[in-house]
Amino acid sequence: METITNTLRDSKAARWTALAIVAFSMLCGYYLTDVMAPLKPMLERELLWNSAEYGFFTSAYGWFNVFLLMLIIGGIILDKMGVRFTGKMATIVMVIGTGIKYWAISTHALDGHQMLGMKAQVVVAGLGFATFGVGVEVAGITVSKIIVKWFKGKELALAMGLEMATARMGTALALSTSVPIANAFHKVSAPILVCLIMLCIGMVAFFIYATMDKKLDKSVAAEADRSGVVGDEESFRISDIWFIVTNKGWWYLAILCVLFYSSVFPFLKYASDLMVNKFGVDPEFAGAIPALLPFGTILLTPLFGNLYDRKGKGASIMILGSILLIIVHALFSVPFLKQTPVAIILIVILGIGFSLVPSAMWPSVPKIIPEKQLGSAYAMIFWVQNWGLMGVPALIGWVLNKYCITGTHLVDGVQVSNYNYTIPMMIFTGFGVLALVFALLLKAEDKKKGYGLELPNIKN
Numbered sequence: 051m052e053t054i055t056n057t058l059r060d061s062k063a064a065r066w067t068a069l070a071i072v073a074f075s076m077l078c079g080y081y082l083t084d085v086m087a088p089l090k091p092m093l094e095r096e097l098l099w100n101s102a103e104y105g106f107f108t109s110a111y112g113w114f115n116v117f118l119l120m121l122i123i124g125g126i127i128l129d130k131m132g133v134r135f136t137g138k139m140a141t142i143v144m145v146i147g148t149g150i151k152y153w154a155i156s157t158h159a160l161d162g163h164q165m166l167g168m169k170a171q172v173v174v175a176g177l178g179f180a181t182f183g184v185g186v187e188v189a190g191i192t193v194s195k196i197i198v199k200w201f202k203g204k205e206l207a208l209a210m211g212l213e214m215a216t217a218r219m220g221t222a223l224a225l226s227t228s229v230p231i232a233n234a235f236h237k238v239s240a241p242i243l244v245c246l247i248m249l250c251i252g253m254v255a256f257f258i259y260a261t262m263d264k265k266l267d268k269s270v271a272a273e274a275d276r277s278g279v280v281g282d283e284e285s286f287r288i289s290d291i292w293f294i295v296t297n298k299g300w301w302y303l304a305i306l307c308v309l310f311y312s313s314v315f316p317f318l319k320y321a322s323d324l325m326v327n328k329f330g331v332d333p334e335f336a337g338a339i340p341a342l343l344p345f346g347t348i349l350l351t352p353l354f355g356n357l358y359d360r361k362g363k364g365a366s367i368m369i370l371g372s373i374l375l376i377i378v379h380a381l382f383s384v385p386f387l388k389q390t391p392v393a394i395i396l397i398v399i400l401g402i403g404f405s406l407v408p409s410a411m412w413p414s415v416p417k418i419i420p421e422k423q424l425g426s427a428y429a430m431i432f433w434v435q436n437w438g439l440m441g442v443p444a445l446i447g448w449v450l451n452k453y454c455i456t457g458t459h460l461v462d463g464v465q466v467s468n469y470n471y472t473i474p475m476m477i478f479t480g481f482g483v484l485a486l487v488f489a490l491l492l493k494a495e496d497k498k499k500g501y502g503l504e505l506p507n508i509k510n
Contacts, residue, residue: 056276058269064262065200069209071259072193073216075141078252079186080220082148082245083111084315085228088322088337092229092238095464097155103172105447108319110176111183112440121436124188125429129290129422133196134260136425140189141253147182148246151175156239187436189256191428196259198416198424200266206507207364207413211355214408215348222344225322225337233334290423294430299418299501302492303411304434306368309485310407312438313375313478314400318343319443320450320474321397324382327469329393339393346401354409364410364417364503365493371406372489374399375482383475407485410503417501442481446474
């Protein structure tokens, strides 16, 4: 029997093109998110930052999202105004925040000035990073809703996996190219300028996507007119928030998210420094080993997403990923495991775990929450996640500065601290254990409520 294409999303070419465009925008965002991680030794050497200041700056990512509730507000805007308006707004905010961050790192106007009891440069760079954090997180929930809009009942987990893989490519590029770029231009700010240019391109890409989204809405409306089906889309109501926060399954998913991501993204902020201090890797190449993690997810996340689409077992996939997380961080905390091949193997295993959990977690949200509330549901998960992304880097930086300095060494005439990473890695292991607990609770809740997390996504 011949299949009739009724709406634009029924065209494979159209929906995969739409995915490619928005995924590229997210790649540009994630490049900036992690571009400073390999530059920590250079920041200490050139700008005289210490670990506590670096941790403060890195934690800035979640300031506005957490304390000003910008993510939740973004989710409400998304559910009320739609993906086109929200996505355009988010990409513009990303560009503005990156511009502020670049100015702070590159200018000498802030030299010698203090703000909030620390270097003004650190605080202003943090404000720029916080502004960018609002844009990239709102863009993230917008893209999640876009993918559900185009792929629900189709290759949803595969599409989300490919989007995450593309975003991780941005992370991998940041970890592997930031030091070479900084060295090539002899400026620690040079990689941020590259990010700013990329984000401008990503913003233009999203504006191009908006024209496709408009055509999709017209095709859906035309199909509804032909079939006589009345759409059930409703605008946002306060009661929708209440429905979400009283859903136990949503809470298990949200807490699993914050614990899991707090064990990975903050780790990546310090992974290059870990490679230098524990494994003796040359600082210029230290970012290459952590970069294996996101490069691995580029291949594995779509693979596991496709598995979830066709075979199900979403809750079981999240449990397995959490177990791998515990194993890796526990072994990183063992003091005598100092061989570089060990570090490479552990990063590869962590990449497998990091591919497993998100590939099943994000496509599971539409099984727990109705589509009309997805923007708010994703936003609130991201908000909970941002507590971890804000607090954990600052915690690790404080722990390193307070308990883990083992001496100093001279780099280009500047005394730079040596660090023992055993305690930080034990902290990350603890997050992994808690993530496993909530993954098990989520599976039990799914069995009780019948969300279908263990069932395939593709409806035959």
